[in-house]
Amino acid sequence: MKSNHSTSQPIGIYDSGIGGLTVAHAVVKLLPKENIIYFGDTAHMPYGDKSTAALQAYAVKIAHLLLQQECKLILIACNSASAAAYELIKEYVGTKALVLDVITPVIHFLKKNYTSKRIGLIGTRQTVNSHIYKKKVEELKLDISLSSYATNLLASAIEEFGDHTVIDALLDVYLAHPDLHQIDALLLACTHYPIIKERIFQHYHRLTKKSMNIIDSSDIVAE
DSSP states (O other): OOOSSOTTSOEEEEESSSTTHHHHHHHHHHOTTSOEEEEEOGGGOOOTTSOHHHHHHHHHHHHHHHHHTTOSEEEEOOHHHHHHHHHHHHHHHTTSSEEEOSSHHHHHHHHHHOTTEEEEEEEOHHHHHHTHHHHHHHHTTOOEEEEEEEOTTHHHHHHHOOOHHHHHHHHHHHTTOGGGTSOSEEEEOSTTGGGGHHHHHHHHHHHHSOOOEEEEHHHHHHO
């Protein structure tokens, strides 16, 4: 994560809520001397059921706010927003700041580590229906089989419910889907999901009797 701007300028990170804090935490660990401004757009949470146009409108407003704070880098720490608005925000920001998304680094990670493998992906409806990961895999002609499944209510449950019984019930339903069973790794394509990564691993193991490699984008993006 590099920028030609002043080292004293902050890094701006935004997400629909607390999910992007997983990315922010990884950035702080890697770059402890950097100043971080975090924007959690809880007013519009969840992003996963919003239209592309709505997410683009939110993104422009947030980017404008972060530019006002003189951020040298804007990191869209949300898969749904990255899928819907990354290219638009790059154009809007221009040379004022570097703009990064959470999807591109993950694709490069998959290319390096999971060629000829079968990857299961769980994410919001917006992310899955955008087919953004599949498109990028095909654009780069990667030998990776990708099975995506929309886990629509999970981000909201993580954001809103302290009671893990709700999350556990959702995981039992979502992870039982057959498309997620014959895979070599499970990609968490929502920055909320690493918050319950251990829980996801445990549920998957109980349902399939298999230990699964969980791909957590937080550390990948920070690097």
